[in-house]
Amino acid sequence: MGSKLKSDGGLSGLDLTNLGRYFSEQSPHAMVIVEGTTHIVRGVNSAFLRLVKEDREKLIGQPFTEAVPEGEKNGCLALLDRVYRTGQPEILPEQEHAQTSPAYWSYSMWVILGADDRPAGVMIQVTNATEIATFRRELVAMNEELTLSSIQQHNLAETLERTVDELKKAKAELEIRVRDRTAELTEAVEELKRSNRDLEQFAYVCSHDLQEPLRMVTSFVQLLEDRYNDKVDEQGKQYINFAVEGSKRMGTLIHDLLEFSRLNSQAQPFVPTDCEALLRQVLHSFTLLIKETGTQVTHDPLPTVLGDRTQLAQVFQNLIGNAIKFQSEKPPLVHIGVEKRDTDWLFHVRDNGIGICQEYQDRIFVIFQRLHTRQKYIGNGIGLAIVKKILERHGGAIYFESKPDEGSTFYFTIPINGGG
Amino acid sequence: MSIKPAEILLVEDNHADAVLSKTCIQSSQIPSNVSVVEDGSEVMAYLRNEGAYKDAPRPDLILLDLNLPRKDGREVLAEIKADETLRKIPVIIFTSSHADKDIAHAYDLHANGYIRKPENYPQFCAAMEAILQYWFALASLPAR
Numbered sequence: 001m002g003s004k005l006k007s008d009g010g011l012s013g014l015d016l017t018n019l020g021r022y023f024s025e026q027s028p029h030a031m032v033i034v035e036g037t038t039h040i041v042r043g044v045n046s047a048f049l050r051l052v053k054e055d056r057e058k059l060i061g062q063p064f065t066e067a068v069p070e071g072e073k074n075g076c077l078a079l080l081d082r083v084y085r086t087g088q089p090e091i092l093p094e095q096e097h098a099q100t101s102p103a104y105w106s107y108s109m110w111v112i113l114g115a116d117d118r119p120a121g122v123m124i125q126v127t128n129a130t131e132i133a134t135f136r137r138e139l140v141a142m143n144e145e146l147t148l149s150s151i152q153q154h155n156l157a158e159t160l161e162r163t164v165d166e167l168k169k170a171k172a173e174l175e176i177r178v179r180d181r182t183a184e185l186t187e188a189v190e191e192l193k194r195s196n197r198d199l200e201q202f203a204y205v206c207s208h209d210l211q212e213p214l215r216m217v218t219s220f221v222q223l224l225e226d227r228y229n230d231k232v233d234e235q236g237k238q239y240i241n242f243a244v245e246g247s248k249r250m251g252t253l254i255h256d257l258l259e260f261s262r263l264n265s266q267a268q269p270f271v272p273t274d275c276e277a278l279l280r281q282v283l284h285s286f287t288l289l290i291k292e293t294g295t296q297v298t299h300d301p302l303p304t305v306l307g308d309r310t311q312l313a314q315v316f317q318n319l320i321g322n323a324i325k326f327q328s329e330k331p332p333l334v335h336i337g338v339e340k341r342d343t344d345w346l347f348h349v350r351d352n353g354i355g356i357c358q359e360y361q362d363r364i365f366v367i368f369q370r371l372h373t374r375q376k377y378i379g380n381g382i383g384l385a386i387v388k389k390i391l392e393r394h395g396g397a398i399y400f401e402s403k404p405d406e407g408s409t410f411y412f413t414i415p416i417n418g419g420g
Numbered sequence: 421m422s423i424k425p426a427e428i429l430l431v432e433d434n435h436a437d438a439v440l441s442k443t444c445i446q447s448s449q450i451p452s453n454v455s456v457v458e459d460g461s462e463v464m465a466y467l468r469n470e471g472a473y474k475d476a477p478r479p480d481l482i483l484l485d486l487n488l489p490r491k492d493g494r495e496v497l498a499e500i501k502a503d504e505t506l507r508k509i510p511v512i513i514f515t516s517s518h519a520d521k522d523i524a525h526a527y528d529l530h531a532n533g534y535i536r537k538p539e540n541y542p543q544f545c546a547a548m549e550a551i552l553q554y555w556f557a558l559a560s561l562p563a564r
Binding site: 208211216218219221223226247248251 | 436437440443516518537538539540541542544
């Protein structure tokens with residue numbers, strides 16, 4: 001067989017052209033046979049011609065790189081030489097061939113023996129590696145992406161950790177600030193309570209201690225009036241009178257101030273209090289005034305509420321007293337009414353007196369705030385301040401509705417279940 | 421009614437109040453002699469006719485202020501009521517104190533009355549008149 005092959009000429013006496021056709025023409029894989037060291041193409045099959053889009057005649061006898069220019073750079077030639085030299089088959093996998101389709105080739109190479117069993121050439125078989133190359137590329141890309149995303153994840157985790165740390169720090173700082181602020185507030189509240197107590201104590205001591213010297217002034221001015229009135233002229237009498245009146249007024253002021261400052265210290269626990277009985281008692285104390293002024297007093301049936309009996313009596317006393325006091329030319333009418341609501345009793349004391357401008361809504365409940373001259377209506381402007389303070393202690397409120405010359409209605413609330 | 425004027429001891433450190441009380445007592449319908457002691461620590465000497473008070477008359481009624489210098493009215497009251505020969509003399513606390521505990525304490529110490537000093541002259545005189553009327557016209561006192 002060796003001699004037969006040799007008879008067809010060529011470098012090693014092998015008719016490579018026909019041999020190639022003989023073995024490989026029908027292979028679906030592209031195949032090409034090259035000479036040992038020269039890399040001259042000696043045989044190709046149809047599949048290879050289709051792959052490189054060339055005619056057989058153009059390729060035979062030409063260097064392999066003529067048909068496959070990429071062979072020079074992708075290491076194919078060097079591998080050919082090695083196969084030829086060592087006799088060991090080699091594979092060059094997944095080489096890119098941008099100009100052809102498929103674009104990825106895998107080269108399988110093995111040596112072809114001549115008649116003397118010595119290497120005569122190399123068979124190169126090209127298989128389509130596009131699928132696996134694409135797959136590998138995608139895999140690499142995916143891997144890169146994964147690496148990237150894992151880096152990102154790592155960064156993210158670090159950022160998260162930092163953020164959590166910062167949040168923890170911020171929370172701790174906030175807690176400290178809240179604690180400090182709460183402590184400050186508690187202290188401020190305590191301070192306020194203390195200063196309120198001090199103020200009450202101050203008002204009490206003041207008004208109590210003022211009473212003594214005032215009693216002296218009042219008594220001796222009156223003694224002067226009693227003993228020496230006939231020894232001074234008219235102007236002297238007027239001066240004495242001013243002094244007497246002034247000291248009397250100061251006396252009531254101090255008395256009221258004392259009463260106001262004692263509101264808290266003399267507070268009693270809340271008990272069920274029959275307002276009907278309370279009202280009877282209050283109206284009884286006004287008997288003379290009611291008769292003198294001809295005031296007609298009417299009232300709804302009043303409930304029993306939870307409260308400080310003495311203080312609630314004072315609320316009725318002051319409001320009814322005002323209603324009788326601030327009357328107009330009309331026959332005076334006073335009505336005390338009540339309405340049960342969801343959570344509280346809404347009481348009202350209505351009169352048909354001189355009325356109050358709505359703009360005094362806030363001022364009227366302030367201590368020593370008077371709306372009228374002393375000549376017209378007596379009083380110190382403390383009654384409503386006391387009422388307001390008492391109602392606040394009971395968890396209630398007070399307000400009024402009024403039209404000048406038509407009368408006023410004072411509303412106040414007391415919680416049904418006892419506030420305070 | 422006793423023909424002899426009533427002997428009244430006024431224990432009062434406030435001179436103005438002493439004058440006021442004296443003026444009112446003297447304008448009363450009840451005839452009386454008023455002695456004034458301004459120092460709490462001298463009251464017992466007065467009552468026991470000691471030292472400068474050798475000739476002091478035994479009072480029929482004592483008007484005692486609570487807040488006195490050196491020895492305060494409560495101590496004076498306690499000493500009077502602890503003394504067998506003096507405790508029959510009615511002692512009326514006459515003070516400006518409103519405090520409930522002062523009132524209770526005074527009666528605990530056997531005060532015979534507790535009157536708050538009124539805030540003006542007419543009331544002051546009215547109070548004094550009422551005291552004198554009660555003790556010297558209405559009530560019977562032990563013999564001196």
